[in-house]
Amino acid sequence: MLKIFLLLFITSIALINANLEDAVNGFFEQRCSKGGNPNAYSELLSASIRVKICVENNVPSSVNEAETFKAICTESYDNIYKCVEDLLEKFEPCLEPEEKYLPDFVLGSFNNTLDEQCKDSGKFFLEQRANLKHANCSVASGTITPMILETCAPKLKLIEALKKTDFVLRQDELCSDIETMKNCFLDVFEERCENDTYTQYIETFFSPVLDWCTEQRTNNKLGEN
Known part of the structure; x- marks a missing residue:
């Protein structure tokens, strides 16, 4: 689960359904060609492959999740960060x-997330994960991801915006x-689970990212004064 989360986070895989995959690829291919470097798109694809391999190589496979998480927070953090920087350089x-x-x-979101989840060697985060088995939800765990995609993806402005050739991902829209x-994740679980175990877990993932948005809004207001 930890390895999957890092892969999803680092490669910025959005909640986009399969029908939009070709459109998204075409959008980035067209966008990358505008900068004058004919190899920009292929270099971006290569960098995305490298970062996935980097995560695989730097997140140890272990049946002991505590040991895996400790390695991410200590030994692997810097290496993964450098791989992310390489991807972003090609994305620029x-x-x-x-x-x-x-x-x-x-x-910033990567740092905030790992800083939050690595407190006390990840003890609080791992305790939250361990408590998920007591969530008493009315749906099987294997069906919850498709349900979230079906329920939440249509609410994202990004989904429709990506279909436009002149789409620009502005900071306030992304944070929104x-x-x-x-909020949609929380609604899905609150409706189907008897306690707040999952809601606490979701907050752990989203709050550090939204903290970045809050920091930027504060800085922008200070800059206007």
Whole structure:
């Protein structure tokens, strides 16, 4: 689960259904070609493959989740961070001026998330995960992900926006979609689970990312004064 989370987070895999996959790939191919570097898109694809391999190589496989998490928080953190930086460097030529905040968003959210979850060697986070088996939810665990996709993905502005050739991912819109996604996740679990075990777990993932958004809004207001 930890390895899957890192892969999803680092490669910025959004909640996009399969029907949009070709459109998304085509969008980035077109966008990367605008910067004047004919190899920008292929370099971005290569970097995305490297970062996945990097995570696989730096997250140890262990039946003991506590040991795996400890390794992520101590031995693997710097290596994974450098791999993310490499991906973002290749992503830079494909960004519009209004999107230049994205590398800072990814790295800032990555740092905030790991800092939060690695407190006390991840003890609090691991306790939350252990408590999930007591959540008493009315749906099988294997069906919850498709249910979330079906329920929450249509609420994201990003889904429709990606279909437009002139789409620009602005900071306030991204942060708004993340907030929407968090609230939708919470609604799904609150309706189907008898206690707040899952809601606490979801907050652990989303709060560090939204903290970055809050910090930026505060900084922007200070800059306006």
